[in-house]
Amino acid sequence: MRSLNKNLVLAIASMGIFVEALDIAIVNLALPKIEADLGLSNDSGYKIQSIYILIYGSFLILGGKLSDYLGRKTIFMAGCAIFLFTSLGAGLTHTLNYLVLFRALQGLGAALLMPAAFSIVNYYFTEPHERGRAMGIFGSFAATGAAGGVSVGGIIANYWGWSWVFLINVPILLLILVIAYIYLEKDVTTDRQLPDIPAAIALVLGMLCLSKITEGSHLIISVLLLSVSSYYLYYRLKTQAYPLLDIRVLLLSSLRKGTLLFFLLGALFTGYLFLMSFLVQQNFGFSAAGSGLLMMPFNIISILLGRFGLPALSKKLSAKTIAMSGAIAMLAGTLSLVLAVQLHSLAFLLAGGACIAGIGMTLCYTGYTVIAMEHVPAENLGIAASLINTAYFVGGGIGLPLISVFMSPASKQLDTRPLWLLFIVACFTVARLFFRGKPNVPVN
Template sequence: MRRSPWSALVVLALAQFIVVLDVTIVNVALPDIQQDLGFSPSGLQWVISAYTLIFGGFLLLGGRAADLLGRRRVFIAGLLLFGLTSLVAGLASTPEQLVVMRAVQGLGGALLSPAAFAILTVTFAHGRDRNIAMGIWGGLAGLGGTLGVIAGGLLVDSLSWRWVFLVNVPIAIALVALAPVFVAESRVRPAGRRTFDVAGALLGTGGLLAVVLGVIRAEPLGWGSAEVIALLAGGLGLLALFLRVEARSAAPLVPLHLFRSRGLRTSVLALALNGAGFLAMFFLTAIFLQQVRGLTALETGLAFLPMGIAAIVSAVVASQLVTRFGTKPVQFGGAVLSVLGLLLLTRADATGAYATQLLPGLILFGIGIIATGTPAMIAAVAGVRPDEAGAASGVVNSGYQVGGAIGLAVITTLATTHVEGLLAGGANPQDALVGGFERGLFAAALFAAVNILTTLGAPRVRPTADQVEAAVAA
């Protein structure tokens, strides 16, 4: 049966759309989730971290499974898992149930997202049609992040927080039904034995989970407690085993030789720091706007909208600037704008005008975060052989997700500790929350400031138009 590639693109892009949407749509629902299920302030971050850690940790394994088992098959399996866990998450009655479902939901995303991108690349031949398809793919991904805050606000205010998860279910069912009709099956036929490197994925993700949990537990227990030391030491030990397994594997998930490329090394660090700043800012600001300023979920989503628009514009402008000036100056400028945006946001209090206290910082941060990430992704892909560009893209995307989860843990732990200290000192709850918000954003600004230093060591790449489109779409 002859299938239209453009029909396949609709199915694939919609699937990627709900994966991206799910990162931002949940943020505006966090205060309602906390109140309804009884999350502690430090535990609430797991609603975000569980998803991003598992998604990032298994992204490369999902791509490998898609290549070897069949891309459409893994794509449909990921959709089914994503839809089922969205249903159970929407019905969760305890914090533990929701966090576990968010983790498994991240695994579903890690299966379907790389499979969808791989199908896209084999469905469209290199040239004009593929460039158009990549542009649509990348554009919808950016739009998903922007619309997520609005959709989340509408669902929370008109129905309940549960619908930020339940809304995925009918979409997933429809896409599962449409995929066999419009999407052709494809796979890689390896010359030797099929190798998935499950051990590498489990060791890497387990190590990262232990480190994040150690950071979070340090807030109530102290950094010198036996539990925290055991978690951190165990996590680092698992990560060391992960590197050993990858170095010895015939087909590693993370080809360590890729890190000989200076562009890839600096890009992984830059995107990890970018993820840390973005997730922490989003998490803290969403709670600040609702619990301190008293905004509804929809009003919170609308407050974030200018940042999303600025990010979309920045993606277009940054792609043009890197072809003219190279990646390094654009990345440097983006990192500086990110720091300035976060510092401006620290000036916000409970009563000041949105237009003067929040809007400038949100716009600058929206521009800066994309102007940093776009050239970093381009430099990562341009610094390796063309046949390894997919692996490099997977590594930096995983770095972004994992860095975001670790950064969120560190920054929110610092913010929560400060809030509790202020309350213990007699401050009223509103002033304590404002103080925690400011402390958290200062910490996020430090992460962004490190990115300025990272950029100084990055190569200056002048990419081709094809390299720009491929990197932005990935």
């Protein structure tokens, strides 16, 4: 069955991850127009963005487990369908409560779609160089979606209206669903047990409490609930015959290393997307559409690097070398943004964006993924993909509140303090890549 057109399979999975990644960032530059249209305060508008990331990260592990249990095609199509209908709902609604609800359900759809897409690519592409090339293309779609969402969101909101930042997903997802239904091979029936639902609930509750802690709200209750849910989750993982998460998979040093790298990447890149919107519009005075056009070259760099550069690099360089190159680009980019603010230099701003969104994210996403998934058994690919991407969103969820602490609410322009925090994260990443991990423990 694996003899079918692999390029078509890769295109299906890549377009799915592109839409998922796009929706993480596309709302950023559109938020001012949404707030003005719906008469919202900044606090209310923030819910529209944060709820998507929160639900997405909270349900990723369960999505990966369902992908392993029910089949990658089934869960991929279910995620696409949920995302399609909730995108339609978000684009047609005109009240905050319904918009927040549809964004939350979009996050649920993404939590199903993403690990299934990862599993599809890793299942069909098994030879190391072949997988490296496939993950390069796959990663470039994810990176382009994440980076391009900022610029595309501003342009669409300015000329078409903010509803279209959601409605644009509908025709793309409809096409993906049709092609996936026709061309992806049918899932093989499995005798595996249903995922441990009580453990999944404990995991989701723990993730929600962790987000509340980082926001600084209901601190005592959140810490208490996080402690209880974490203990109960550990108890279920140790005692159940078919646990939600095979603890032995966590013994793989490559997966642990990849998970930490994705945590740092989430903190850095999510922080970059958040701060870049302030820098371009407040410090340099660009409109939403102008900001989008200004950042468009970063997407072009990412596309060209993913399409032409990474397939060639993956044949000559190891995943660690590619990852290190991306981490150094991130480090240079964060320093360039600091200089952009200090010197009020548009050139340093553009250089920083190119290094982070154009080069660094594409190389890091690909390199970290190959490092993390290198020794994961085929039956655990979905859950492993969920682990590393959960780490990415946990990093973003913790990073954003920390960044906000260093932002001056009284000033109309951004200073360098939150940018130095991104620089420190980039330094930790480079340092971690220099350390060799312990030998992997086989998972039987």
